[in-house]
Amino acid sequence: MLFNPEIEQLPRPRLRALQNERLQEQVAYLAARVPFYQRQLAELGINPATFRGLDDLAKLGFTKKTDFRDNYPFGLFAVPQAEVARLHCSSGTTGKATVVGYTAGDLGIFAEVVARSLAAAGCRPGMKLQNAYGYGLFTGGLGIHYGAERLGLTVIPVSGGSTDRQLQLLQDFQPEILCATPSYAQVLAEEIARRGIGLEALSLRYAALGAEPWSEAVRAQVQAGLGVAATNIYGLSEIIGPGVSQEAVEERGTGSYVWEDHFLPEIVDKDTGEPLPEGELGVLVLTTLTKKAMPVLRYWTGDITDLHHDPHGSRTHVKMGPIRGRADDMLIIRGVNFFPTQVEDIISSLAHLSPSYQVVATRRGSLDEVEVRVEVAEPLLRELGLGALTPAAVAAHDYLQALQGTFARKIKDNIGLSMTVSLLGPGQLPRSEGGKLSRVQDLRGR
Template sequence: MLFNPEIEQMPLPQLRALQNDRLKEQVAYLHARVPFYQRKFAEAGIDPATFRGLEDLTKLGFTKKTDFRDNYPFGLFAVPEAEVARLHCSSGTTGKATVVGYTAGDLDIFAEVVARSLAAAGCRPGMKLQNAYGYGLFTGGLGIHYGAEKLGLTVIPVSGGSTDRQLQLLQDFRPEIICAIPSYAQVLAEEMQRRGIAPEAINLQLAVLGAEPWTEAIRQQVQAGLHVAATNIYGLSEILGPGISQEDVDERGTGSYVWEDHFYPEVVDRLTGEPVAEGELGVLVFSTLTKKAMPILRYWTGDITNIYYDHSVKRTHVKMGPIRGRADDMLIIRGVNFFPTQVEDIISNMAQVSPYYQVVATRRGSLDEVEVNVEVAESLLRELGLATAALTAEHLQQHECLRQLQGSFAKKIKDNIGLSMRVNLLGCGQLPRSEGGKLSRVKDLRELK
């Protein structure tokens, strides 16, 4: 379903002209209102009167997370505080939070792109949506909420966590749609199986998942466990929130449409900052084209992906591939560039292990070491008569198939990634589960010593 056919199917030349006009307007707007950008433009020799739009975009440099912290709380705002209709912020892992603001017009755009995204995900007016994204300062809960209402959905605002309540409402209210973080959707599917709740006992048809990277293996687990079609929604607070891009339910696995009339995407080399060719991997960069409270130009997201046009499908907007990792999460181990999601790709083809894993990097003397903790599939444990949450060295000695699994996994890692890693097999439930928030699958302990 197309929520806004005129925009979603706009011919590319017309779309590019619209982007160009909006970018020039945005540069002039920021130059007049935001000292941070006034300084950046002066340093780059940018004059809004002669700025040519997209062809001059790379001259603007990048806006980075540190710029938000340096201008905390409202230094990047382009309107007086009295014109800000809502404030959100993301938690700061190293100091101050990232603060973002919206005018009433910004909130209308927010609702529009989320409605557009939910329609692409297969949602239809009259359906019920259980919103398991966190409300409050996190943009996910309220962002999805108002977009769902704009589409004509009935919203059940459960917020994140509270698994007992989530499952109860899924059975009692029988919503067709659930929105959640992928790792929490895994938890719900796992809990349903553990409690003996059959998928037929609920009425879900669609799962709209985002806020953390996820893989086809997680998609398959969620789809099988909840009996849904699961699609990816992408967003980040600094640009808007959820609804920057979205998978179409009929085109799952082929990328997510970026709503280019509001967000201009680039992919650049993580080391040089230079744009890469269409389809090549690099760091995703966004410029807001219509936001007024806090417009941002060339925001360095840190997310590694690629963008490309798929001319055989129903929309003209560019697609972005799955997030392969983060530029700052890339580990350099003994000279090899390594993204932890490469381990996840291997796991997706191994039925004997579950999708739950954790990568741990340490340093012994001057040598970097990496080990992978992964849970053995519950079906294999039952087959071996090991109905336990804990696996011990004794279990490994007793069961040749576990030793073979451990060796096979380590060999696949060596063959596919080029690194030797220790593999630790764990029982069910030994690794952390999401409680509705983002789940970290990487522990880099090298800086702690």
């Protein structure tokens, strides 16, 4: 289902013309209203009156996370406080949060792109949606909420966590749709299996999952465990929140449509910042084309992905591939550049391993070491007649030793690094409580 067929299927030449017009307007708007961009454009020698839009896009500077912190709280806002209808912010790792604001018009755009996304995910007016994203300052909960209402869904605003209540409402209220982080959807699927709740007791059909990278192995686990078609919804607070891009349910695995009439995407080299050709992996950079409270030019997301056009797709907008990692999450281990999601790809190729894993980097003397902790799938333990899985149990069992060795060899062959592999039992790794789950621990600086 298309929520806005005219714009979602707008011919590419007309879409590019619309982007060009809006980009020129946005540059002039920011040059007139935001001191940060006034200085940046002047330093780059860019005159808004002669700026050529898409042809001059690469001449613009980047906006980075540090710019939000340097201008905390409202230095990047382009409208007076009286015109700001809502504030959100993300937690700050350096003591300062990333603050974002919306005019009433911005909130309308937010609801529109989320409604488009949910429609692409399979949702239809009249269905019930259980929203397990966190409400509050995080953009996920309220962003999904108002977009779902715009589409005509009945929203169950549970918020994150409270697994007992989530499961009760899934059974009592019979929603067809679940929105959550992928890791929390895994938790719900595991709990449903552990408690013996039959899928026939649920009405779930679709799941729109986002806020963290996830793999095809996680998708398979969630789809089987919840009885849903699971799609990826992507967004970030600095741009608008969830709804920047979305997978179409009938096109799962082929990429997520970026709503290009509102968000202009680029892929650039993570080291040089130079634009990369279609299909090449690099850092996703996004420019807001229609926001008014806090527009951003060429925001460096740090997410590693690619852009490509799908000639067989149901929409004309460009697709972005799955997030392969973050530029700042890349680990350099003994001189080798390594993204933890590379381990996830190997896990998905091996039977009897769960998608639940953790990568731990440490340093012994001057030598970097990496341990990969991964859970063994529960059916294997039952087949082997094992209960809890301990290091001694792994060492004493030939099959587990072989599985551990095969995994380590595949890591060496595919990534070029030797890593220690630890097999754990189901549930031994940390689980999401509804928020984002970090699968990487870099302890080398501690």
